[in-house]
Amino acid sequence: xxxxxxxxxxxxxxxxxxxxxxxxxxxxxxxxxxxxxxxxxxxxxxxxxxxxxxxxxxxxxxxxxxxxxxxxxxxxxxxxxxxxxxxxxxxxxxxxxxxxxxxxxxxxxxxxxxxxxxxxxxxxxxxxxxxxxxxxxxxxxxxxxxxxxxxxxxxxxxxxxxxxxxxxxxxxxxxxxxxxxxxxxxxxxxxxxxxxxxxxxxxxxxxxxxxxxxxxxxxxxxxxxxxxxxxxxxxxxxxxxxxxxxxxxxxxxxxxxxxxxxxxxxxxxxxxxxxxxxxxxxxxxxxxxxxxxxxxxxxxxxxxxxxxxxxxxxxxxxxxxxxxxxxxxxxxxxx
Amino acid sequence: xxxxxxxxxxxxxxxxxxxxxxxxxxxxxxxxxxxxxxxxxxxxxxxxxxxxxxxxxxxxxxxxxxxxxxxxxxxxxxxxxxxxxxxxxxxxxxxxxxxxxxxxxxxxxxxxxxxxxxxxxxxxxxxxxxxxxxxxxxxxxxxxxxxxxxxxxxxxxxxxxxxxxxxxxxxxxxxxxxxxxxxxxxxxxxxxxxxxxxxxxxxxxxxxxxxxxxxxxxxxxxxxxxxxxxxxx
Numbered sequence: 004x005x006x007x008x009x010x011x012x013x014x015x016x017x018x019x020x021x022x023x024x025x026x027x028x029x030x031x032x033x034x035x036x037x038x039x040x041x042x043x044x045x046x047x048x049x050x051x052x053x054x055x056x057x058x059x060x061x062x063x064x065x066x067x068x069x070x071x072x073x074x075x076x077x078x079x080x081x082x083x084x085x086x087x088x089x090x091x092x093x094x095x096x097x098x099x100x101x102x103x104x105x106x107x108x109x110x111x112x113x114x115x116x117x118x119x120x121x122x123x124x125x126x127x128x129x130x131x132x133x134x135x136x137x138x139x140x141x142x143x144x145x146x147x148x149x150x151x152x153x154x155x156x157x158x159x160x161x162x163x164x165x166x167x168x169x170x171x172x173x174x175x176x177x178x179x180x181x182x183x184x185x186x187x188x189x190x191x192x193x194x195x196x197x198x199x200x201x202x203x204x205x206x207x208x209x210x211x212x213x214x215x216x217x218x219x220x221x222x223x224x225x226x227x228x229x230x231x232x233x234x235x236x237x238x239x240x241x242x243x244x245x246x247x248x249x250x251x252x253x254x255x256x257x258x259x260x261x262x263x264x265x266x267x268x269x270x271x272x273x274x275x276x277x278x279x280x281x282x283x284x285x286x287x288x289x290x291x292x293x294x295x296x297x298x299x300x301x302x303x304x305x306x307x308x309x310x311x312x313x314x315x316x317x318x319x320x321x322x323x324x325x326x327x328x329x330x331x332x333x334x335x336x337x338x
Numbered sequence: 339x340x341x342x343x344x345x346x347x348x349x350x351x352x353x354x355x356x357x358x359x360x361x362x363x364x365x366x367x368x369x370x371x372x373x374x375x376x377x378x379x380x381x382x383x384x385x386x387x388x389x390x391x392x393x394x395x396x397x398x399x400x401x402x403x404x405x406x407x408x409x410x411x412x413x414x415x416x417x418x419x420x421x422x423x424x425x426x427x428x429x430x431x432x433x434x435x436x437x438x439x440x441x442x443x444x445x446x447x448x449x450x451x452x453x454x455x456x457x458x459x460x461x462x463x464x465x466x467x468x469x470x471x472x473x474x475x476x477x478x479x480x481x482x483x484x485x486x487x488x489x490x491x492x493x494x495x496x497x498x499x500x501x502x503x504x505x506x507x508x509x510x511x512x513x514x515x516x517x518x519x520x521x522x523x524x525x526x527x528x529x530x531x532x533x534x535x536x537x538x539x540x541x542x543x544x545x546x547x548x549x550x551x552x553x554x555x556x557x558x559x560x561x562x563x564x565x566x567x568x569x570x571x
Contacts, residue, residue: 054471076472079474080472083465083469103483151473151474
């Protein structure tokens with residue numbers, strides 16, 4: 004079943020929080036909505052199931068038909084940012100979504116159990132939910148939503164607050180679980196890696212509006228404007244006065260390279276000269292801030308940096324790794 | 339004298355003194371009924387105060403919190419005036435009956451139950467209702483789940499309500515009148531015995547009162563501990 008919305012508008016205390024003209028998640032598709040904190044991601048998710056407390060207008064449709072909020076909420080299941088579990092066993096928590104749809108306890112437990120397996124928490128089935136770690140609790144919350152086998156699955160930053168290993172494991176297990184399901188999945192996140200791992204398509208949400216929408220592999224690599232570029236990690240800006248091009252170029256700092264003295268840059272490379280401001284070791288990588296005539300730029304490198312602050316140096320970016328970037332589209336705001 | 343009181347209490351209970359048992363029975367009947375009614379009124383009110391988004395919610399919450407310290411004598415006076423033969427509800431002839439005592443004690447316990455229920459529900463994760471409804475629960479299902487979530491603090495709320503009414507004497511005396519075999523409860527009996535100089539008897543009543551309060555608290559606390567242990571990390 005597909006879920007879509009038309010002219011969805013959320014206004015909170017006179018401020019427009021969300022304005023989405025059209026968004027559709029098809030049957031069996033996973034759509035990531037990527038945006039920074041405060042962009043309106045959670046608002047969008049709540050508005051889609053008609054649980055947003057602020058004034059909301061617009062239509063939400065299932066398979067193209069407008070539906071009543073009650074029916075909408077029965078068709079959908081959502082996982083919120085922080086797992087909210089009931090004071091009960093893991094199995095009973097996983098079965099809660101089925102229980103609230105009127106299923107008897109024994110049957111609900113039986114149907115929920117395979118989802119504990121799918122999320123690798125079957126061994127915790129009889130544990131009390133209060134005794135779980137954050138990652139385990141999040142797995143229970145996801146299993147609870149999946150067990151409903153709803154037509155629409157909404158995930159609100161389900162990996163927040165998990166350590167890197169737990170998160171990577173959970174993403175892999177969720178990917179496998181979603182492959183078994185035919186639900187339309189909307190994943191809200193601020194992390195582009197989560198989108199890349201899970202979503203077929205990605206929408207970029209900034210200031211309550213969708214700025215870019217397309218296949219995940221394409222969108223993550225082709226920012227439409229400067230704001231989108233920033234969101235997607237193209238944070239190193241190379242303005243025309245440095246590059247001699249007629250348009251602003253952006254690049255990922257990890258794709259920029261300090262040019263060793265004496266080495267000639269590749270013909271296609273963009274080269275910018277400046278002076279070293281500081282070197283910040285970040286564990287595996289080193290961040291190098293370089294002052295240029297048009298302001299500071301950052302480079303992430305894995306090689307040893309021998310230059311001292313104040314030394315002149317050159318930064319090279321291969322032409323394949325730069326993106327042309329028009330200034331952000333000015334969108335009309337209603338506030 | 340205290341020892342005397344202890345001995346007399348034991349004798350009163352062991353010999354199955356009819357008067358004492360009827361006083362204990364009435365005490366339990368009145369206080370438990372009042373607690374049940376207060377829960378019936380106070381839990382929905384407290385829930386509304388905790389979750390509602392309506393004008394005057396804070397004022398009402400403050401009023402309920404203030405009501406926790408409501409002097410039983412004031413409630414007794416208020417109910418007496420209402421039920422007085424020439425009063426607005428005088429026609430029912432309820433003054434100096436156990437029913438009047440139940441009414442007064444319900445009014446004493448209801449604000450306590452409401453305020454503590456609101457506090458108990460506000461302890462639950464603020465996203466609890468939203469998450470339940472986002473999973474597809476109806477509002478009623480989600481509310482029931484929320485109350486179940488707060489069942490331990492809610493047990494304590496019931497205890498606090500019972501403790502407040504079983505131990506109060508002002509309202510029971512004023513609206514009940516401490517009539518032998520009709521409206522005499524442990525507290526008013528203890529007051530009467532004391533005023534007559536029958537300290538041993540008064541102590542005996544006091545001890546029985548303590549024993550009842552202890553027994554009920556013990557039962558509930560055991561239930562609470564059992565539940566809490568099973569959810570301990």
